[in-house]
Amino acid sequence: MKMEIAWWDLEGSPATAQSLERHLNEDGVVQTWQAVEGLREKFWIADPAGKRWGAVIVWEDERPPSLPENLAASVVGYPVTHRDHFEVQAVAQGAGPFGVRDSSHRYVVVDAFATEPLRGNPVAVFFDAADLTGSQMQRIAKEMNLSEVVFLLPPTVEDADVRVRIFTPVNELPFAGHPLLGAAVAVALDLRRDRLRFETQMGVVPFRIDRTSDDRCGGSSAYVSMEQPIPAWEPYEHAEELLAALGITSSTLPVEVYRNGPRHVFVGLPDAEALAALRPDHRALAAFPDMAANCFAQEGERWLLRMFSPAYGVVEDAATGSAAGSLAVHLGRHGRVEFGKTVEIHQGVQLGRDSVMFAVATLAEGGEVGLVRVSGHGTVAAEGIIHV
Numbered sequence: 001m002k003m004e005i006a007w008w009d010l011e012g013s014p015a016t017a018q019s020l021e022r023h024l025n026e027d028g029v030v031q032t033w034q035a036v037e038g039l040r041e042k043f044w045i046a047d048p049a050g051k052r053w054g055a056v057i058v059w060e061d062e063r064p065p066s067l068p069e070n071l072a073a074s075v076v077g078y079p080v081t082h083r084d085h086f087e088v089q090a091v092a093q094g095a096g097p098f099g100v101r102d103s104s105h106r107y108v109v110v111d112a113f114a115t116e117p118l119r120g121n122p123v124a125v126f127f128d129a130a131d132l133t134g135s136q137m138q139r140i141a142k143e144m145n146l147s148e149v150v151f152l153l154p155p156t157v158e159d160a161d162v163r164v165r166i167f168t169p170v171n172e173l174p175f176a177g178h179p180l181l182g183a184a185v186a187v188a189l190d191l192r193r194d195r196l197r198f199e200t201q202m203g204v205v206p207f208r209i210d211r212t213s214d215d216r217c218g219g220s221s222a223y224v225s226m227e228q229p230i231p232a233w234e235p236y237e238h239a240e241e242l243l244a245a246l247g248i249t250s251s252t253l254p255v256e257v258y259r260n261g262p263r264h265v266f267v268g269l270p271d272a273e274a275l276a277a278l279r280p281d282h283r284a285l286a287a288f289p290d291m292a293a294n295c296f297a298q299e300g301e302r303w304l305l306r307m308f309s310p311a312y313g314v315v316e317d318a319a320t321g322s323a324a325g326s327l328a329v330h331l332g333r334h335g336r337v338e339f340g341k342t343v344e345i346h347q348g349v350q351l352g353r354d355s356v357m358f359a360v361a362t363l364a365e366g367g368e369v370g371l372v373r374v375s376g377h378g379t380v381a382a383e384g385i386i387h388v
Helices: 017-026 029-034 071-076 134-144 177-191 239-246 272-276 321-333
Strands: 002-009 039-046 052-059 082-087 105-112 121-126 149-153 162-167 195-200 203-210 221-227 232-235 256-259 263-268 292-299 302-309 314-317 343-347 355-363 369-386
Touching: 017 029, 017 039, 017 071, 029 039, 052 071, 105 177, 121 177, 134 149, 134 162, 149 177, 162 177, 177 195, 177 203, 177 221, 177 321, 177 369, 232 321, 239 263, 239 292, 256 321, 263 321, 272 292, 272 302, 292 321, 302 321, 321 343, 321 355, 321 369
Parallel strands: 121 149, 162 195, 263 292, 302 343
Antiparallel strands: 002 052, 002 082, 039 052, 105 121, 105 369, 149 162, 195 203, 203 221, 221 369, 232 256, 256 263, 292 302, 302 314, 343 355, 355 369
């Protein structure tokens, strides 16, 4: 990392530390700098006597050739009076307000498949988790009480940027959709990257990230597209028992199970009203090991989805990214959607956590499924430190 410190001597200037502070808050300076490529952190500082004003800037690498206009120079009335440049050799994080902790881990909560906080499906993403054991990760996942928690570790393969481990409150998953999308948002925003490759137990998953915010999204949001493992599928051997546990008698399409890490069983409902009226017997569903029941229905040009999985510690999920890709395959295989057409999937409505996912499955030259891609927004809703 590179660091520079710039100072203005305010002697003889009409500007004061107080007027410069107002300038920061009123002219959108902080928000402008948040979008600068390669910037890790910037601090605006004043000395105790108020006779100097400065800025400390930390770059990931070299300073970029173009920067936002330096409005402080116009407020002060002249250029920077002194500037120092450094190369950072080491970084230490302080203990924070609760005293010294030898082991602390920073995390963010990302609401996946949402354009604003408190919608979509939340996932906690823990940075620098290489020192945590699998047992500790499982206990942290239970402590967070979210459907999934992701831990970031150094990769063990050359073509990956980071290795991830994914935990529900009760078990570890080799792959999952909304946790990986949320983790990609967290890493991309932290490192200011537009391409990422995550090492998972199902192989390396590539991501494309658009960090350009729109009217719905703030600077802590991004749009992510991820390629998913091609699922394997077969008829579900307990279809009749599952239908009974869901409180229905039939499915609009064959009841089949897809595996791309988790095991997703798909059951079709005739319309949105029937899907909304579902009242599953969750105690009966808990008897089906290692599976999630995904009930879907068509509503105009979009599809609606509800997922129930007591086996994975989730009564009902707000957005199931791994199921979205498999649903696109399922609909394509049974002629309900053309392969290559993007499927818009809405989930979480009954939970008050509206989520929107976009999935597409395409065929290879031999006629087999060659690509599954799932996309959606993610936004940072919270951040913190766990003292473990």
